[in-house]
Amino acid sequence: MPLSLLAPDPSETPSTACLGDPLCKAVYNFSDSQWLADGGYYVLIKPLRIVVIIVVAMIARALLNHTINKIVARTAQGKVPTMLRPIREKVPVSVLNAGSMFPERRRQRAEAIGSVLRSMVTVAVFSVAFLIVLSEFSIDVAPLIASLGIVGVALGFGAQSLVKDLIAGLFMLLEDQYGVGDVIDTGEAVGVVESVGLRTVTIRDGRGVIWYVRNGEIIRIGNKSQGWATVMIDVPIGFVGVEEATSVLREAVDAFAHDPEWSADFVEPPQVLGVENISVDGAVIRTVCKTSADRQWDLQREMRRRLTEALEASGIAAQMQASRALRASVPAEEPPTA
Template identity: 65%
Template sequence: MTPADLILAAESDPSSSPSPSCLDDTLCNLVWDWTRSSWFAESSFWVLIKPLRIIMILLIAMLARYLLNRTIARLVRTTSQTSVPTILRPLRERIPTAPTTDPAAIYPERRRQRAEAIGSVLRSLVTAFVFSIAALMILKELGFDLAPLLASAGIAGVALGFGAQSLVKDLLAGLFMLLEDQYGVGDTVDLGEATGVVEAVGLRITTVRDGRGVLWYIRNGEIVRVGNKSQGWAMVIVDVPIGFASTEEATRVMREAAERVAEDPELASEFVEHPEVLGVEQLTVDGAVIRTVAKTTAEGQFAISRALRRRLVEALENSGIAGRIAAARVFPRPAAPPDQGGTGQGGAT
């Protein structure tokens, strides 16, 4: 007789009863009283308890994931406001001697984007962690021995760690880059080999487009230094040679021109501080070089730099100093010796 026939016979025979060990169990005894089926009473633990436990594990995992994701979402929302958790503050804001200029006050959208990126990473990690624990608990409920599974996973993790060291390095570098706010999408950065505008930031790859339109894919683990030209404020430096003209007069003319640039309605909002003509920066064989500096916003540095150069050159030309610079560069040429076919008269060059 087959096992199926035995089960049918047991179910059709109302006098058959479960084993004494089953009757000692509360659930088995209750099911036997309800159904009078010994087979159903004997298998009640696998038919009822196990599925209920698995469903409960999944519900608890989903609830835990929902609560953790809600906490992360609230953390992301508060990041765009004045009160920012320390873990989400850029490294320079945690240093007591850091400048008082807050880049987030100039670019609040930048902080929001960075918080969203970190929140997305944290939500992915929470989902993977919670459901991995739930999967292990479900396997245990189904009777699997987790010791060999965990040992195999540990060995596989060690092998993966040795075989994918660069991948782990890239992921960790990308995560810390986001936490420390080293750069973001739209920033102009100098990463060594590549200099340009950041187009995409990921945990493993950063994409930068340089001035010639070349798109660079840079692994985060290979970035050893970052020069960010778009965070907070920038310093525009313009050096203008004036030859051997009067430095006092040239400084006065250049200062007036710089002030007119600062008063320009289209550029005034890009200045953090008024431009300043520092004076003679260096002396060369061609004369003196006067330096002008201006503290500007990161986005306006290039427009202000071009405007300052143009206005300074125009001011020197209108004041007549530029003509004197050109005249000072005309040097007398010595007369050629008669035996070389010269006329014995000097010329100019």
């Protein structure tokens, strides 16, 4: 067989894809061999470019995640970037102090937002890398992007409630409306938050029932665990002396406020405001105090106990019982007859 049949035909040119690549074109110009240029392009250059694309995507994802982690760490520690310091200086001191009271809550919120941002970065970076890899296989990605856009619009219309829940959950995290361990009131469900997600929040009420509430369906929400709380206790005193009862209650709340076991739970000293209401059963005196949100229920029970014991020790409770017994023994007047 003549050797000319085995040698490559110099008149043949590489493929258009090879000629469009600078490295493949350089190989062809150097070797003047079509099969060497095309073979090297599809066996070596094309896989190497795909590997480079994947590696660059992984590096970009790692750098972005590292940046997010640094921002999350600074946020969890209460630090503010240099460019945002002028804004921080305009924030009232009371707001800054309120935020510094709950470092663990701030850390959990920052971690949750960081997790969402890392997931979004991963999806975005690898989606772009996937499209670039498809273009390396000479696949036209323009129709694919257009089709994905149409599918996205269709899914957006068909899953409006899901999108609404996710957006509401994201804003809930950004605004720090509530967190795990908070006692919240969503209208239908009132209880302790056990888990928080972008779509739903899980609440356990006082009877132990688990409620799964969609974030997009929450119209208004009351958080009983943020900052401080006001405890209001109305004490009925019947028809005994108001001044005497008020004096006894003030002595009781003053002693309670100076108790070393409870004094740290008071944000402000308790106050006996005076007569709040008058009914057929007598006067009602209101006592209020400002305390930390997580201790409001324990402090409220203890204050009720101390006020009750103070009324009993002063004899006012006995006077109230005697007054009720006297009123019950007096027969009611009969209405006049026509």
